[in-house]
Amino acid sequence: MKNTFGYQVTVSLFGESHGASVGALIDGLAPGLTVDEDFIRHQLTLRRPMNQLSTPRQEADPFVIESGVYHGKTTGTPLLIRIANGDVKSGDYSPFAATPRPGHADYTALGKYNGFADPRGGGHFSGRLTAALVAAAAIVIPALRQKGITIATHIARIADVSDRAFDDLVRDTAKLNDAVFAVLDDDAAANMQAAILTAAEDGDSVGGVLETAVTGIPVGVGEPWFDTLESVLAHALFSIPAVKGVEFGDGFAMSGMRGSQANDCFTKDGDAVVTATNHNGGINGGISNGMPLIMRCAVKPTPTIHKTQHTLNLQTGEMTDLVAGGRHDPCIVHRARVVADSMVALTLCDMLSIKYGTDWLAK
């Protein structure tokens, strides 16, 4: 299905960085959901650049809802949200047609689209399209919260600076949702920002890890094969630009554990069946077990850097020194945080709507 995600509640993206607009078409929404435009704006703000830590491009992200909303409620018909582009400087990107940026999509776009893709600002590959994802998710997140489902992501690591982990029951996420630089430990934030600035001074970039926790998911979401909860969430998370790894629960660390260490024994918390530990991140056999879902994404360092890179000029066939001008982020991890939240929200909204029916989210 190419550029569409989901079965019941689907999201399709469109747009190029320096084209007329970017946006998302959301289909299958329950009728009667309240659309909170302030909340959409709030979420978009979290994705927007932070002064020195990010690209200086000012993205006001003025969105228009073209369809699917009437008197402030979803109608149940397709909802199109469109964000006009502005403040574009297309001239900056022209050399990349001949000399594709290492680590970036310039070269693969050329191969896939036979030279017809819009190269300006990364075109359809631009991180700018994540604004549309964030806006789309901002329509369902309030409804998910009313259903008792909370989603929170923190910056678990940037460069070599780590935040502390979630506590076991993920009770400490309240402050994350409104944070522009979302960490659990404020000292970590300062050190992470220093690491970003150091890299920026070197004309370089850094990566990091995002960790997401979800509470309130009932037992029984996911399929035993192919559409396991891990499969579908990973599918969503790997479509965020720069994500190169996804793990659930203790993830890669589980490969070094013994079964007796990795298993989460069942016990009771009042009347509820819970697990005493949560090494499996709330998922057994591909299906939610009622515990918090825990997942992490590895975000690679931004590929566009100011530092000189020795690479190939496709037109001359000669090696050349590439120095990228233009505006770009020395780190996108903090901006990708709300994108991870958004992808997880859209994924769970879809899976739960499949399980409980099309009107579930509005009930």
Add this chain to the structure above:
Amino acid sequence: MKNTFGYQVTVSLFGESHGASVGALIDGLAPGLTVDEDFIRHQLTLRRPMNQLSTPRQEADPFVIESGVYHGKTTGTPLLIRIANGDVKSGDYSPFAATPRPGHADYTALGKYNGFADPRGGGHFSGRLTAALVAAAAIVIPALRQKGITIATHIARIADVSDRAFDDLVRDTAKLNDAVFAVLDDDAAANMQAAILTAAEDGDSVGGVLETAVTGIPVGVGEPWFDTLESVLAHALFSIPAVKGVEFGDGFAMSGMRGSQANDCFTKDGDAVVTATNHNGGINGGISNGMPLIMRCAVKPTPTIHKTQHTLNLQTGEMTDLVAGGRHDPCIVHRARVVADSMVALTLCDMLSIKYGTDWLAK
């Protein structure tokens, strides 16, 4: 689509561990592919248990192709491959209905299927269904090889014992495909097997990491959003039981790199455009760049262990000591190796058939 994977070349699984049979329905195969039953048997052998390292259940895996093959060639119509079950001892699994095994799907199956799932031997969740996946993939792997596409997986780690990595151009994979215990470094194999046996003696289990390399994929496979090559491959790999993490290229390690370290500069190898390094695992912007695809799966330790576990009896509501009898593997990493190969083969077969048309694989 629940229990079906793929768009153009689709695979659906069916069966329960102690039911009549397990199998796969493969649709969208090009007509005219040679079906090599010996190769199917060979691949199934690689998944089968190894004496002490695995469960003693003898799975002869006698398969029948019910449809879709005529005079030894695929017809282009749906191909059903069915593997009858035998040598089942259903009595062993009955206690798990009351006391779900920690880390296993017993509890989530109960929640998802409202108590109607077949619990015997793990039912539909059983690793036995991977035999059907392996058989399905064994139909397309020879055709992919004829197209110059090779897929090879080695055991990168078991417990704390690591194999060496693939060399950069993945030239050393020939010996892997026929190996029951597939490593690049034979010494590693001995140490890994010792680690498994040590765990088994403790009534415990171990996990590990599988690393897969694919060569021969042209530039331009994958989509910029949602169906990125990483997304679709991860979707496939996470549906292998016990996989809790997936990464591409340098994966999680990239989160600690700088952009100047993680970027793969372009250069030439003869007339071919290549990258000087392959930190990105052959994928930029979600799309193949012509370099070898590199990915790793974290496999958790087998959850069923002989060691006593203190867990909940759902019927009594009391904590109880669970000692699992029955047959199970102290490690499934080496058996999962051919399953990873198979999922990657099926995924790429689908994506390439979308790109090049339904008859591509037979051309």
Add this chain to the structure above:
Amino acid sequence: MKNTFGYQVTVSLFGESHGASVGALIDGLAPGLTVDEDFIRHQLTLRRPMNQLSTPRQEADPFVIESGVYHGKTTGTPLLIRIANGDVKSGDYSPFAATPRPGHADYTALGKYNGFADPRGGGHFSGRLTAALVAAAAIVIPALRQKGITIATHIARIADVSDRAFDDLVRDTAKLNDAVFAVLDDDAAANMQAAILTAAEDGDSVGGVLETAVTGIPVGVGEPWFDTLESVLAHALFSIPAVKGVEFGDGFAMSGMRGSQANDCFTKDGDAVVTATNHNGGINGGISNGMPLIMRCAVKPTPTIHKTQHTLNLQTGEMTDLVAGGRHDPCIVHRARVVADSMVALTLCDMLSIKYGTDWLAK
């Protein structure tokens, strides 16, 4: 999705007429549905040939449920039903490779499958695969009935003999479901059968029209665009071999009406909102309005006939006289009746499960 129908409750077919077996894989069934094997057998009997009116091939249709059922109830995992083939005389069909039968799929199969399709008995195109559809539907029909949904089809016409129409509220369908030759007016049955025998004596065949009525569908099923209720039902009905036309309500006759004649005014029946007439067949704007769904399929005369046909020999490039030996039906309309019921049942089961959630049918 090629050989799969449905989104939530999906059916995939496999098999060739003279291969090992034919069957269906049904995924997405709610767990806990009672599987009544006697009812499956009953439904298969209705599809089976009737002495002189049909092909003398005896199809005992002995089916095996390979998976997805435990202790007589659906488990919620994929259900495979397999019907072994027997009583096949493959020799009869060999000339059709060179001289494709007019009106049949021989020639198009050749073009689509590049000569690799199994030609024996029509291969995968054989009407025999409808046995698998009937068996699949027989699993959901009892549950739909418990939900108050009834589906009934009668033979509205064969050759130039018509049955009477359903009455407005479709109260007279009880006798149809168990009838081998299902008509509302018994005199029509005798005349239809006479028409079939007359054609058979001429070595020729006849077609007809099937009319299906569905009661108990709530208001609000279907989508405004693309997946209108008419679109999805027609998609299903046109996949029955030999169907060349589908219409809803007054269908083609509406094209000659005025709006004032074709509109169904709303009124009350007790507390219920109903329409005074049902020209629209229970569907407005692509969505069910609570009235009985009414639809008709045109079934063309069986293409395989004993009469001599002057057609092309592909190998010689010369015109030739083709006289089809082998066994075939002078009319399939009466046998297709239960197939139409089955396709409608599977379609509505899917659409309602999307609307109300995966477990709906078992609630």
Add this chain to the structure above:
Amino acid sequence: MKNTFGYQVTVSLFGESHGASVGALIDGLAPGLTVDEDFIRHQLTLRRPMNQLSTPRQEADPFVIESGVYHGKTTGTPLLIRIANGDVKSGDYSPFAATPRPGHADYTALGKYNGFADPRGGGHFSGRLTAALVAAAAIVIPALRQKGITIATHIARIADVSDRAFDDLVRDTAKLNDAVFAVLDDDAAANMQAAILTAAEDGDSVGGVLETAVTGIPVGVGEPWFDTLESVLAHALFSIPAVKGVEFGDGFAMSGMRGSQANDCFTKDGDAVVTATNHNGGINGGISNGMPLIMRCAVKPTPTIHKTQHTLNLQTGEMTDLVAGGRHDPCIVHRARVVADSMVALTLCDMLSIKYGTDWLAK
């Protein structure tokens, strides 16, 4: 997939009649197709009302291509085409919330969307959305023509006035594509228009039949089950508002034929294998046979009429006389003509792109 049609080349619709805009999102287009904005305008003109024969609402249909086109060529990324709404008089439609129009979607929309749908001008159900379909198709039609595929629809009947049929080889379609009132026989046009005006004077409406012919489709398009060429085309055609019947070749008339009459014997035309007749409309066994595809849609009379209708007021529970003010068409058959062309073009573009690969249309 609700509001999306197709697998490889997909179209999604959005918008409400009196909302901000309507439009279509087209994904999976080959890169490098020339986008001819004049041709899009031309096609939109054909859908626009004709003076007295249609609603006086002036729909200028000013479209904007927001994405997916660069330097006049498709980029291969999602193409969004948006048509702003103007000249709307929302006040006219308010009574229909209480008193749903007979034959219209007012009542079913209420049931499906729980009262949240935008009722103005029919909201998302409005025929205005077909402008987006026409625009979407206008992007692929020129490329299909370059591949030798022609699609032509004529008004086969309005009220009781019939046009002549296509000749056997469909050689006489050239004049149809640019005609606002597309018939083969000019006398028929005059009589049809007279019939429309007579109905309009009575405050009533008329329906008709559209007949579409497609040439240039190779042998082998379509699937034997579920996605037969008839199934997929009918799915598309039934999603055009007011279509209540679809037939292929001789369609319903075949139900009264004998096999010897309905079969199309093969013969040669030069080196090409053709059929001597085309009763099957170019499709055997669900798959194209290389002959022209022939299909017909029954279009019911426009449900909104000026004539008084005695129907239910849902709020009072009393019967009432409904007199629809507002603007509406006494006949939409001539306007639906280009919509039928468009749906057929989009369907075939998708099916052929599946068969031949994503870049096929641009090759």
